[in-house]
Amino acid sequence: MNWSFFHKLGSPKWFYDISGRWLPWFAVATVLLLGIGIVWGLFFAPQDYQQGNSFRIIYIHVPAALVAQSCYVMLAAAGIVTLVWRMKLADVALRCAAPIGAWMTFIALVTGAIWGKPTWGTYWVWDARLTSMLILLFLYFGIIALSQAISNRDTSAKATAVLAIVGLVNIPIIKYSVDWWNTLHQPATFKITEKPAMPVEMWLPLLLTVLGFYALFTVSLLMRMRLEVLRREHKTRWVRDALEKAK
Amino acid sequence: MLQIVWLLFTREWRLAWRRPGQLLNPLVFFAIVISLFPLAVGPEPGMLRTMAPGVIWVAALLATLLSLDGLFRSDYEDGSLEQWVLSPHPLALMVLVKVLHHWLVCGLALVLLSPLFGLMLSLPSRVLPVLALTLLLGTPVLSLLGAVGAALTVGLKSGGVLLALLILPLYIPVLILGTGAVEASVQGLPVTGYALWLACLAVLSLSLAPVAIAAGLRIGVSE
Numbered sequence: 437m438n439w440s441f442f443h444k445l446g447s448p449k450w451f452y453d454i455s456g457r458w459l460p461w462f463a464v465a466t467v468l469l470l471g472i473g474i475v476w477g478l479f480f481a482p483q484d485y486q487q488g489n490s491f492r493i494i495y496i497h498v499p500a501a502l503v504a505q506s507c508y509v510m511l512a513a514a515g516i517v518t519l520v521w522r523m524k525l526a527d528v529a530l531r532c533a534a535p536i537g538a539w540m541t542f543i544a545l546v547t548g549a550i551w552g553k554p555t556w557g558t559y560w561v562w563d564a565r566l567t568s569m570l571i572l573l574f575l576y577f578g579i580i581a582l583s584q585a586i587s588n589r590d591t592s593a594k595a596t597a598v599l600a601i602v603g604l605v606n607i608p609i610i611k612y613s614v615d616w617w618n619t620l621h622q623p624a625t626f627k628i629t630e631k632p633a634m635p636v637e638m639w640l641p642l643l644l645t646v647l648g649f650y651a652l653f654t655v656s657l658l659m660r661m662r663l664e665v666l667r668r669e670h671k672t673r674w675v676r677d678a679l680e681k682a683k
Numbered sequence: 684m685l686q687i688v689w690l691l692f693t694r695e696w697r698l699a700w701r702r703p704g705q706l707l708n709p710l711v712f713f714a715i716v717i718s719l720f721p722l723a724v725g726p727e728p729g730m731l732r733t734m735a736p737g738v739i740w741v742a743a744l745l746a747t748l749l750s751l752d753g754l755f756r757s758d759y760e761d762g763s764l765e766q767w768v769l770s771p772h773p774l775a776l777m778v779l780v781k782v783l784h785h786w787l788v789c790g791l792a793l794v795l796l797s798p799l800f801g802l803m804l805s806l807p808s809r810v811l812p813v814l815a816l817t818l819l820l821g822t823p824v825l826s827l828l829g830a831v832g833a834a835l836t837v838g839l840k841s842g843g844v845l846l847a848l849l850i851l852p853l854y855i856p857v858l859i860l861g862t863g864a865v866e867a868s869v870q871g872l873p874v875t876g877y878a879l880w881l882a883c884l885a886v887l888s889l890s891l892a893p894v895a896i897a898a899g900l901r902i903g904v905s906e
Contacts, residue, residue, distance in 0.1 A: 519898075574852040581848050585839055586906075594902040595835045599849060602831055602895050606853050609884070613856035617863065 446523045448665045449674045455658045462658065466651040473644030481638050490554040493547050495642060499649035501544035504572060507537030507653065511579065512604035515597030525661075527593035528668070530600065531583055532660035536653060538576035545569055564618035568611050575603050589668075687772050688780050695784040709750040709789050710796060716742040717800045728805040735804035736814070736865035742800075743793050743818060744825060744854055750789045751829040752846055754781070755837045755900065764837070768904050775893035778900065782830045782893070783823075790822030806869065813868040817861045820881035824857050827892035834899030838906050857884060 477495035484491035511533055517526035548566060549559040560566070582599055586592035669675050699706060720738045721731060758764040767777055797818050798811040806814065832850035836842040864877035 571852050571855060574848075578849040578852065581845055582835065585836070585841070585845050588906050591838075591902055591906045595899065598831075598895060598898050598902065599835060602853070605891065606856075609856045610852070613859045617859040 446521070446525060448525065448669050449672075451525055452662060452665055452674075452678065455662055459655065459658055459662075462651050462655045466648055466655050469644050469648030469651055473641045473648050477641035477645060481641055482635065484638075487555055490551065493551045495645045497544060497547040497551060498642060499646040500540045500547065501569065502646055503649045503653050504537055504540035504544050504569070506650075507533055507540060508572065508575065508600075508607070509604065511537065511600045515600035518593055518597040519601075524593075524668075525665075527589075527597070528661050528664050529657070530593070530596055532664055533657055534576055534579045534583065534596075536656055536660070538573060538580060540649075540653070541569060541573040541576060545573065562618070564615045567618070568614050571610055571614070572607075575607075579603070684772070684776070688776065691777055691780045692784055695781060699784070699788050706788050706792075709746040710792050712749060713742050713746040713793055713796065714800070716745060717804070721804070731804045732806060732869070735801060735806045736862040736869070738804065739797055739800055739814065740818075740821075740858055740861045740865075743797070743822065744851075744858060746793060747790060747822060747825040748829055748847055748850060748854075749843075751785070751826065751833045752843045754785060754830060754833045755903075756842075759837050759903065764900060765904050768901055774897040774900065778830065778834070778896045779889075779893040782826050782896065785830070786823050786826040790818075790826050793822060794818045806865075810865060810868045813874055814865050816878060817864045817874075817881060820878060820885050821857045821861045824881075824884050824888045825854060827888040827896075828853050831892055831895045831899060834896045834903060837900065837903035857881070860884070 474495060478492050481492070483489055511530055514526040514530040514533070517523050518530060545566070548569070552561065553559050579596055579599055583592050583596040586595055666675055666679075717738055720734065724730060724734070755764060758767070767774060770777075794815055797814050801811045801814045802808070829846070829850050832846045833842075835849065836846050839845065860877050860881050864874045864881070867877065868874050
């Protein structure tokens with residue numbers, strides 16, 4: 437197998453060039469997917485027979501939650517690449533993705549609370565899934581805090597990578613223990629998961645917004661990473677050339 | 684290998700007993716935090732009994748966390764941590780000895796004190812052995828996980844709050860299982876399942892945490 441593409445990923449210049457070419461495509465995909473998905477979901481999808489129109493927040497809530505969870509896995513993967521191959525770009529990705537993941541978790545929590553009010557009659561219940569998302573937010577805060585606390589860039593990168601990996605090992609344990617805790621303390625009154633099977637007109641826009649959120653995540657991650665790469669390499673020739681060209 | 688373990692252990696032991704006051708601090712903290720709760724929520728025994736497992740566990744968790752803050756600091760400052768990293772012996776083993784010694788002087792004391800506080804929070808006396816047993820299984824996990832955070836923040840000046848931010852979310856499973864066991868025991872339900880899960884977490888962290896602690900220390904020392 438040809439691994440040269442993998443080693444090229446370590447070169448900031450190569451990344452800057454290729455991400456510049458990808459970015460417009462992802463941006464167009466984001467606008468199209470989110471635009472169609474949200475308009476379809478909010479205006480044209482049929483009402484839920486129990487929840488009426490309030491269920492439509494699902495088109496923001498579920499995509500944000502999915503991206504928030506997969507972002508943490510991505511952080512840990514970037515952490516492993518940082519520690520094993522010492523690739524600087526993985527460190528850049530880790531640092532840039534953490535705040536996006538935290539925001540996605542926050543959006544999922546807020547939309548969940550807003551959705552909870554008409555459906556469950558309260559903004560917050562200590563439901564297992566809500567609690568796990570809250571803990572995920574705390575894990576993100578920890579990673580962001582550690583990466584900002586250490587001033588030396590290499591040390592900060594490695595320490596954050598170790599923390600992300602330790603967190604990933606712990607996530608399943610936390611998840612299961614929280615599930616267990618909830619079933620112990622109170623019976624699971626609310627189950628978002630066990631809906632009657634959604635009709636196509638309902639889940640197709642959801643699929644579009646999920647893909648749209650992933651595209652949005654990619655766009656914002658690439659933009660943040662490009663800025664960070666420019667900042668780190670600002671003394672090199674190619675950055676000066678690229679900035680000259682941009683003028 | 685055994686010799687180095689023994690040497691390290693006696694070194695830690697001697698260092699700890701040179702300053703016996705520091706050994707007591709986490710215990711006093713534990714006692715004060717627990718005593719705050721009856722003052723805050725009122726002395727009604729029924730309410731204290733329902734809250735007791737949670738209060739004792741949270742206090743134990745915070746006491747462990749506070750005591751871990753300085754775990755590697757003096758070794759880092761006087762340079763002996765660098766010697767550890769450079770030495771031919773496996774670093775993971777050496778930190779394991781250090782953390783286990785820490786548990787022996789801090790965690791074990793919490794375990795031994797806990798029945799007393801259980802009694803003061805009016806837990807029925809048949810529950811007290813269960814409380815001590817869950818703490819006996821849970822506090823090593825707290826020490827080991829906390830040491831990962833202490834290793835990652837070793838060179839930092841404002842390590843304390845950051846340590847809490849990094850580590851407290853990871854403590855949640857131990858807290859849930861520990862309090863769950865005590866509550867089950869209060870209701871007269873079997874606790875074997877909880878105890879086995881806690882033991883499982885203890886074994887898991889005993890085998891994996893030293894590697895992460897060693898990695899964290901290497902990073903901290905290289906700065």
